[in-house]
Amino acid sequence: MNAALMLTKIRQMVRSFGLPRIIIALFLFSLFILAPFFNVNVATSLSDTLNRFGMNAVLVLAMVPMIHSGCGLNFGLPLGIISGLLGATISLQVDVAGPASFWLAILFATPFALILGWGYGQLLNRVKGGEMMIATYVGFSSVAFMCIMWLLLPFNNPKMVWGFAGSGLRTTISTEGYYLHVLNDFLKIRIGNHFIFPTGMILFFTVLAFAMWAFLHTKTGTAMTAVGSNPVFARASGIDVDRIRTLSVVLSTWLGAIGILVYQQSFGFIQLYMGPFYMALPAVSAILIGGASVNKASILNVIIGTFLFQGILTMTPSVMNAMIQTDMSEVIRIVASNGMILYALTRKTEAAR
């Protein structure tokens, strides 16, 4: 009797948390346990995971506003990333060395994010119900369009353009001398030989995440949640649904722009051209792994999801490699992340469109 009760309780817990999530969490957990047996340094792994967490967390956070307002998963994240890239390249063109270039990049990226996000929001308001597919292709076409632009725009900082032609941006541009590791190195804590805590980067994310949390509890933020969970009811209570949705898309796009800048300062390179092409998928699967669904997401989902996803990305190559002498991490990443998206897409969602 007691055992049966426990079984149903466990089953309930599994159902509410989702089987794929539990599998992924257990998988990561077992990787951490197995690591020492295969001479993989746990401290280094943890440090890497934390670093990757900081790099990607803001991009994952960019999913939250659009999910809240019922626009679905933001497969159009590349649009935000492009705003960030524009900010980054203009900041390097202005040629201010040191940490100031990072803040300048954010400053320059913001107007692009606002304008592009506004247009993107207007478009998504006209295609309610089909947002995700269109978002995907808005992302793709904007990346392809910017490929042309990167070649043609009149940038001329010799650190950015092709040496022999003197024009056209390079595919990867180093952030060294500009904002390389500005957040990473800010108040960083070194414990032992292998563990570094990137305080600045985590702090930066915490501030943004807290701001997002606070925003979702303001009047506008509550309205956003209302629009997402029941648009008809929201309209009846006098909320301008289209305006709120546009706002959420602008916010997502802006966070995408900031996210890529944070990513670059840690990664060390600005990746142009086809670089942003598939960047939406990892962010989407990360938030889903964290427990979000197509129309529900919280800051906690972002934190858990990014940690789990990046943890697996860090741990599988090293541990699996040591275990079976084969690097299967790429396959595991593809199957886990896309499987997670599929799982979320096939759940029945409460919000009637």
Place this chain on the structure above:
Amino acid sequence: MRELSTKQKILRFMANNTVPLLFVVIIAFGVPLSGYSPTYLAGEVISRISRNTFLIVSLLIPILAGMGLNFGMTLGAMAGQIGLIFTTDWGIVGIPGILLAMIVSTPLSILLGWWCGKILNMAKGREMVTSYIIGFFMNGIYQLVVLYGMGPLIKIISPNLLLPRGYGIRNTVNLIGIRKSLDNFLMIRIGGVPIPVGTFLVIALLSVFILWFKKTKLGQDMRAVGQDMEVARAAGIRVEYTRIMSIIISTVLAGYGMIIYLHNIGTLNTYNSHMQIGMFSVAALLVGGATVASAKIRNVFLGVVLFHLMFIVSPMAGKRLIGQAQLGEYFRVFVSYGVITTSLVLYEVRKKRERGMSGLALAQDQEVTS
């Protein structure tokens, strides 16, 4: 209904065919800029028609069933590639090799299509984005099978196919044995332009099959399901079954299409060939004037010609215009994605407007009756 004036007719024609007309304009500028000779262009276009048409036709059936553009056709492409890997390994050449690859791919395609259809039934209303992610997901499984499974688990006889480490298929597989064997069967030349009659016969056969299929019971069921799932269900049609069937047929055809595509090219990029195929086929179909809701055989042919003409001339045109071939290449990628985006947006906007209009009509009806 009132007769439309000629001007109105022209306007409506232009509104309904925005994308093809836009392409005609691009090509009208691009062809003279590129400086290619008409014979060269004709030859290229004919070779691309024979290469791509079969793949694009595989998209028609799911559109009929109202499931939109089947980005999951990559699943069929993977099945076709696995078929080709096996026949190459067994050393079967020529047309028998192609046929055998098709036979091997069929059960795989059916299985994958059935699975894909099952999942799409769980995601009604967002079939397209789901089928798109399914393509990515299966790519992972495909890599698992081909890169790790082939060798130790699935017997591969020829060491030339395997990576030096002893398992997994090489990044490129040379299909020299079957290369162009179907194209060269009944090849004729008209004014210096080679025409692969054999492949064209196969494509003609497929077109007839599609036209015939639309008239069968299953084809009619699909049309009914595509128009309104609930009405179809009320009329006693097994909606889920019909939808799964449409995806299975599409996947099987995509597998055959991929084999024909690769036999024309002559090499198989084991881990890349299938990834782009969905996007290019979808773009070509849409360029031909198809929409997410309706597509016909003529859209396929018009689409292949227009899309691939643009594809052939744009790098050269870009080089002549700006001095960079790279620019033309990015341009054609942008146009491909732009076309798909535009078509998807137009479809959603139109759907929304129709829904609004039917709502108004219903309100009017109710007012009259009450």
